[in-house]
Amino acid sequence: MRAVEQQIEPRKTPKQGRAMHTVDSIIQATQKILTDEGYERASTNYISDVAGVSIGSLYQYFPSKEAIVASLVEKTVVAAAETIREELLACMGLPLEESTPRLVRVLLETRRENAFVFLRLPREMPGFRSVSRQLTTEKYLHTTIHSYYMQHRDSIRLDDLETAIFVTEHMVIGCIDAYLDNESPKIDEETLVEHLSLAVLSYLSS
Amino acid sequence: MRAVEQQIEPRKTPKQGRAMHTVDSIIQATQKILTDEGYERASTNYISDVAGVSIGSLYQYFPSKEAIVASLVEKTVVAAAETIREELLACMGLPLEESTPRLVRVLLETRRENAFVFLRLPREMPGFRSVSRQLTTEKYLHTTIHSYYMQHRDSIRLDDLETAIFVTEHMVIGCIDAYLDNESPKIDEETLVEHLSLAVLSYLSS
DNA sequence: ATTAAATGTGATAGAAAGCTCACATGCTAC
DNA sequence: GTAGCATGTGAGCTTTCTATCACATTTAAT
Numbered sequence: 001m002r003a004v005e006q007q008i009e010p011r012k013t014p015k016q017g018r019a020m021h022t023v024d025s026i027i028q029a030t031q032k033i034l035t036d037e038g039y040e041r042a043s044t045n046y047i048s049d050v051a052g053v054s055i056g057s058l059y060q061y062f063p064s065k066e067a068i069v070a071s072l073v074e075k076t077v078v079a080a081a082e083t084i085r086e087e088l089l090a091c092m093g094l095p096l097e098e099s100t101p102r103l104v105r106v107l108l109e110t111r112r113e114n115a116f117v118f119l120r121l122p123r124e125m126p127g128f129r130s131v132s133r134q135l136t137t138e139k140y141l142h143t144t145i146h147s148y149y150m151q152h153r154d155s156i157r158l159d160d161l162e163t164a165i166f167v168t169e170h171m172v173i174g175c176i177d178a179y180l181d182n183e184s185p186k187i188d189e190e191t192l193v194e195h196l197s198l199a200v201l202s203y204l205s206s
Numbered sequence: 207m208r209a210v211e212q213q214i215e216p217r218k219t220p221k222q223g224r225a226m227h228t229v230d231s232i233i234q235a236t237q238k239i240l241t242d243e244g245y246e247r248a249s250t251n252y253i254s255d256v257a258g259v260s261i262g263s264l265y266q267y268f269p270s271k272e273a274i275v276a277s278l279v280e281k282t283v284v285a286a287a288e289t290i291r292e293e294l295l296a297c298m299g300l301p302l303e304e305s306t307p308r309l310v311r312v313l314l315e316t317r318r319e320n321a322f323v324f325l326r327l328p329r330e331m332p333g334f335r336s337v338s339r340q341l342t343t344e345k346y347l348h349t350t351i352h353s354y355y356m357q358h359r360d361s362i363r364l365d366d367l368e369t370a371i372f373v374t375e376h377m378v379i380g381c382i383d384a385y386l387d388n389e390s391p392k393i394d395e396e397t398l399v400e401h402l403s404l405a406v407l408s409y410l411s412s
Numbered sequence: 413a414t415t416a417a418a419t420g421t422g423a424t425a426g427a428a429a430g431c432t433c434a435c436a437t438g439c440t441a442c
Numbered sequence: 443g444t445a446g447c448a449t450g451t452g453a454g455c456t457t458t459c460t461a462t463c464a465c466a467t468t469t470a471a472t
Contacts, residue, residue: 016438016439019450054452055431056431056449056450060449158401160401163393163401167402171377175372191366192369192373195373218418222419224469225418228420250459250461266419269461419469420465420467423462425463427458427461433452433454437449439449
């Protein structure tokens with residue numbers, strides 16, 4: 001077991017009901033604080049306060065503050081990846097013109113719903129990368145996207161598939177995140193989805 | 207004068223040569239630390255150490271740690287915006303097929319050269335947004351881009367110009383930043399520029 | 413040379429945060 | 443009931459950082 005994992009892995013598995021409840025309170029309190037007040041305010045003492053739990057109990061189940069956030073991030077990212085994967089699978093048979101807007105929309109919704117993980121935490125939390133690095137979700141999704149694109153190999157006129165995946169993925173996510181970052185965006189969501197889909201489709205078939 | 211500005215505005219203007227040198231040492235030391243060791247390590251004491259200046263002197267010219275970083279960020283962003291604006295102006299007469307790759311390349315180079323401001327700081331520095339918010343550079347650039355697009359109004363088949371600018375800008379930057387983030391990218395820079403240009407062009411003329 | 417302003421110094425106050433530890437209390441099994 | 447483990451508690455230790463202040467030194471002006 002490596003050093004980083006020791007800091008992030010849960011320290012102890014709860015065996016009684018009240019312990020489960022304690023762990024739950026801590027995670028919920030952390031989510032609430034991160035959403036409402038930001039990472040800065042999320043000190044371990046404050047988390048234990050909001051959770052209605054002593055600071056000692058907190059450290060009984062989580063070896064560090066990072067570990068709490070990490071478990072929250074993991075839960076969120078895994079759930080989001082699953083949602084996207086499902087939509088991806090549901091789109092397998094459809095032509096690109098239909099599936100692309102659907103996928104863009106799901107991406108947008110997923111990131112909006114979990115903005116505190118996808119947008120705020122990476123900005124507010126100093127060590128965010130070391131936390132999200134350990135998640136294999138990205139590669140997991142990547143293979144799904146890859147096989148999806150292979151299905152439409154004939155409608156895609158780009159020779160370099162790896163690059164095409166990279167570019168489409170990040171141009172969509174880049175725009176979505178920038179859009180969600182603006183608190184008063186003049187563009188409405190429908191227009192954005194249309195434009196992004198158009199951008200992806202015209203790029204892929206060029 | 208608002209509270210935030212008071213914290214960021216320089217405290218005192220140096221009037222003698224040695225004071226200028228002191229301020230310079232502080233900014234240079236900060237840049238070095240941010241680049242080599244990251245924001246975490248950039249404590250005011252350490253900055254003054256590296257700068258070869260006492261902590262008291264540091265606080266004579268900068269009211270806070272943020273103020274030092276802010277002045278660094280401003281300098282960098284303004285210089286980068288100027289570079290891009292120059293290329294944009296140089297491209298005014300050219301057709302989109304020629305200008306787009308040039309602009310994408312300049313964007314890539316600018317962000318690579320100043321990665322510590324454009325990529326690292328936003329992730330590592332908690333209050334980065336409040337610092338970069340005050341810069342009017344973005345709007346400044348935006349109007350230039352707008353007038354540039356107006357020149358090519360006939361080659362662009364999208365009706366919603368505002369959205370088109372938003373999408374092109376952020377899809378390029380999103381990809382570039384993601385590319386620069388990967389420390390071992392399998393794609394080479396030339397390929398990326400080609401693909402991004404292609405993506406922009408096919409989107410604009412669709 | 414004298415004086416005042418500008419500049420430089422660094423010990424240390426003050427605050428905040430992470431985390432531990434000795435102890436208290438609850439639960440379960442025999 | 444009592445032994446033993448699981449769980450809960452919170453004062454406070456330790457560290458780290460920002461920022462100040464009383465004082466020292468240098469420069470500029472007369």
